[in-house]
Amino acid sequence: MVKWFTAILGYFIFRFPGAIVGFLLGSFIDNLNSSGGGPTTVFRDIGRQQVTPADFELNLLSLCSLVIKADGTVSKSEMNYVQQYFVSTYGKEKANAIFRTFNEINKKREISAQRICTFLNQRTRYEVRLQLLHFxxxxxxADGAVSNAEINRIQEISGYLRVSFRDFESIKAMFIKSADTAYKILEIEKSASDDEVKKAYRAMAKKYHPDKVITKDEAIKKGAEEKFKRVQKAYETIQKERGIV
Structure with missing residues (x-):
């Protein structure tokens, strides 16, 4: 399939970032070729439609690539996760433009998490940055397990995004299960009283309410709703465990 050829080619030219972009671009070629209408390329419609990516999408894709290559492997399932996100959010034409522009920029300079996060800090609310970490x-x-290298990379990004350690731990607990996961999500100790549990839930529900995430990005809005549901589920778990009414 084209996507694996372009992924391998990209790896040899630009290492892991090249493999990521090569796979994603190749996937689009496969999808477009399989949709009928004769041979085509991922660039033809971009020129005709004059679709241009915005800085937010390019910086978001850059952070995605840093997480994907964090553990030294290029995971097909992780790249598919990113591909599906960009296609469902921006449509094929704009997604093509984003990947193409990202590839051109990546040839000229290394991706700097600190630089990207500084840009995002100046242009996004705190609640949106929490959702970026969730994403x-x-x-x-996406590949079934979160490695220590990926956790460390996301924690580094979290620091650059000026996200508090408690909020980082809360979001991490939504993906990495432990005996006190529900308490970590609510940012409280397991020894907390029932009243403290209720108070923490109200505070977290307010902080993670989807209405707090002011953005035009529909996928980020959906992610905020998912995060809100995880807070609710954590509270329900503690309720059931303690018999809280």
């Missing part, structure tokens, strides 16, 4: 953990989990 990055979703990528890491």
């Amino acid at each position: 990055l953990f979703g990528i890491a989990q």
Whole structure:
């Protein structure tokens, strides 16, 4: 299939970032060729439609690539996760433009997580940055497990995004299960009183309410709804465990 050829080619030219972009571009070629209408390329419609990616999407894709290559392997399932996200959010034409522009930029300079996060800090609300972390953990989990290298990379990004350690731990707990996962999500200790549990739930429900995520990005809005549901589920788990009414 084209996507694996372009992934391998990209790897030999630009190492892991090249493999990521090569796979994604190759996937689009496969999809377009299989949709009928004769031979085509991923670039033809871009020129005709004049679709141009915005800085937000390019920076988001850059963070995705840093997480995908964090553990030294290029996972097909993680790249598919990113591909599906961009196609469902922006449509094929704009997604093609994003990947193409990213590839051109990546040839000229290394991806700097700190630089990207500084840009995002100046242009996004804190609640949106929390959702970005949620999305990055979703990528890491796409292959069935979140590695320590991926956790460390996301934690580094979290620091650059000025996300508090408690919020980082809360989001991490939504993807990495442990005996006290529900408590970590609510950012409280297992020894907390019932009243403290209720208070923590109200605070977290307010902080993670989808209405707090002011963005035009529909996928990020959906992710906020998912995160809100995980907070609710964590509270329900503690309720059932303790018999809280």
